[in-house]
Amino acid sequence: MSAISSAAQPDLPIPDPLPLRLKLLIIATLKLDDVRPEEIPDDEPLIGSPRFGLDSLDALELVLAIEQEFGVKIGNSEESRRALGTVNTLAAYLRSCPVAA
Amino acid sequence: MNAPADQLAVGLMACGCLTPFGDAGATTTALLAGRRALEFSPVLGRGGGDLVPLALTGPMDETLPPRWLPALRQLGAGIPPAAWGAARSPVIVASSNFGVGSLYAFTRDHDTRHLAHGTPFASVGLLRGEFGWGEHVHIFSHACVTAHLGLAHAARLLHAGLADRVLVFAFDFVSPFVAGGFHSLKILNGALPAPYARRESGSIGLGDGAAFAVLTRDSAPFRLAAHALHNEMFHPTGNQPDGAGFAACAAAIAATAGGRRVWVKGHGTGTLEAGRLEAEGLARQFPSAPLVSWKGSLGHTLGSCGLVELAVALAALRGGRIPGTVGGAAPSFADNVALEPFGGTDFDGAILTSNAFGGAHAAMLLTHD
Numbered sequence: 001m002s003a004i005s006s007a008a009q010p011d012l013p014i015p016d017p018l019p020l021r022l023k024l025l026i027i028a029t030l031k032l033d034d035v036r037p038e039e040i041p042d043d044e045p046l047i048g049s050p051r052f053g054l055d056s057l058d059a060l061e062l063v064l065a066i067e068q069e070f071g072v073k074i075g076n077s078e079e080s081r082r083a084l085g086t087v088n089t090l091a092a093y094l095r096s097c098p099v100a101a
Numbered sequence: 102m103n104a105p106a107d108q109l110a111v112g113l114m115a116c117g118c119l120t121p122f123g124d125a126g127a128t129t130t131a132l133l134a135g136r137r138a139l140e141f142s143p144v145l146g147r148g149g150g151d152l153v154p155l156a157l158t159g160p161m162d163e164t165l166p167p168r169w170l171p172a173l174r175q176l177g178a179g180i181p182p183a184a185w186g187a188a189r190s191p192v193i194v195a196s197s198n199f200g201v202g203s204l205y206a207f208t209r210d211h212d213t214r215h216l217a218h219g220t221p222f223a224s225v226g227l228l229r230g231e232f233g234w235g236e237h238v239h240i241f242s243h244a245c246v247t248a249h250l251g252l253a254h255a256a257r258l259l260h261a262g263l264a265d266r267v268l269v270f271a272f273d274f275v276s277p278f279v280a281g282g283f284h285s286l287k288i289l290n291g292a293l294p295a296p297y298a299r300r301e302s303g304s305i306g307l308g309d310g311a312a313f314a315v316l317t318r319d320s321a322p323f324r325l326a327a328h329a330l331h332n333e334m335f336h337p338t339g340n341q342p343d344g345a346g347f348a349a350c351a352a353a354i355a356a357t358a359g360g361r362r363v364w365v366k367g368h369g370t371g372t373l374e375a376g377r378l379e380a381e382g383l384a385r386q387f388p389s390a391p392l393v394s395w396k397g398s399l400g401h402t403l404g405s406c407g408l409v410e411l412a413v414a415l416a417a418l419r420g421g422r423i424p425g426t427v428g429g430a431a432p433s434f435a436d437n438v439a440l441e442p443f444g445g446t447d448f449d450g451a452i453l454t455s456n457a458f459g460g461a462h463a464a465m466l467l468t469h470d
Contacts, residue, residue: 077287078302
């Protein structure tokens with residue numbers, strides 16, 4: 001059945017699952033119970049955003065959660081700050097890590 | 102509006118410290134030679150983990166009694182005898198972490214004996230018993246400006262006529278709990294600190310440190326002439342991004358220095374953002390004063406650093422040579438960062454500063470004959 005569906009719609013782009021996975025992780029880690037994944041933009045700053053009120057302590061929690069979830073090691077605070085820029089920069093960072101799952 | 106500095110001059114009747122190099126004299130000699138006490142060690146001690154730069158007086162693991170007690174006994178042997186802890190001779194104990202590593206050890210080993218010195222009150226109680234101090238013991242803890250607060254409080258006690266002499270005693274020994282915390286923050290990592298260096302990423306080292314000072318209102322060859330304290334009240338962890346907090350404290354202490362020729366011993370942990378703001382703020386107030394940090398060798402001894410580094414400064418002044426910024430590298434955040442030792446006889450004062458998590462700033466003016 002799925003093979004038939006795929007064959008019938010060959011040109012539809014396959015959604016990248018990583019940004020959605022990251023948004024779900026952000027919501028769960030930071031207990032943003034009133035926020036839905038689609039409300040987190042892909043390309044707006046995560047930390048310091050007045051929309052979500054995330055600060056450096058939230059960033060620390062997020063870094064630990066990301067390291068645990070994806071099996072990566074963020075080396076220093078500057079690398080952490082760059083990676084946590086936006087959902088897109090975080091996704092790009094994880095794709096650049098050889099051990100990211 | 103920023104508070105002016107306290108100008109309550111007090112005499113330094115005695116001062117000493119303990120670092121992995123030994124006492125203040127040995128520490129100064131090592132710094133002048135450019136030696137680092139920092140070595141790469143597992144962040145969790147026997148628990149393993151990443152290798153990070155730590156300057157330790159012995160294995161980091163928690164012991165019974167706590168590993169800092171024998172070291173403090175050694176330091177305490179140099180304290181001039183007095184009825185310490187009596188009403189007119191109070192003791193101020195300053196630490197950022199006291200025996201917090203023992204709480205970690207308790208959670209790991211479930212040995213309740215660790216709890217006997219796991220809190221500030223309990224660890225100071227252990228010291229009181231060890232040194233025979235009376236009941237007039239004040240406990241101070243305000244992150245990395247703690248020792249400065251203790252020294253400033255001592256000056257206030259003396260000038261208020263509430264004490265004849267004050268012993269300020271500071272200690273912080275690295276534990277897996279503390280090292281692990283800084284490692285989680287990503288600022289204690291696999292690189293050596295390079296204070297004030299303009300580079301791609303920052304890092305700190307942590308170190309064991311303890312020190313004491315005896316202060317009176319009597320005249321002495323070395324004097325603490327002024328203290329400036331400032332808290333940004335801006336953010337629970339971060340600094341004002343424009344450096345206003347660093348600038349306010351530097352301006353307050355500069356106002357007390359008058360026309361003195363000073364050098365500056367800064368905080369300089371090796372982090373990038375705070376290091377830049379600090380160096381720029383100090384350079385604006387003291388553009389021709391050499392700026393040094395010794396944390397690239399000794400590591401950051403947290404709440405005790407202000408007093409440990411005061412003891413080193415005194416030993417350096419006695420010897421006539423001031424250690425440079427060990428571990429630093431050009432280019433620096435400010436032109437006046439001194440990477441190499443320099444002569445101390447060209448100066449008639451020194452500014453010693455510390456900064457803390459959450460935007461707390463402290464500075465003091467050290468003067469001498």
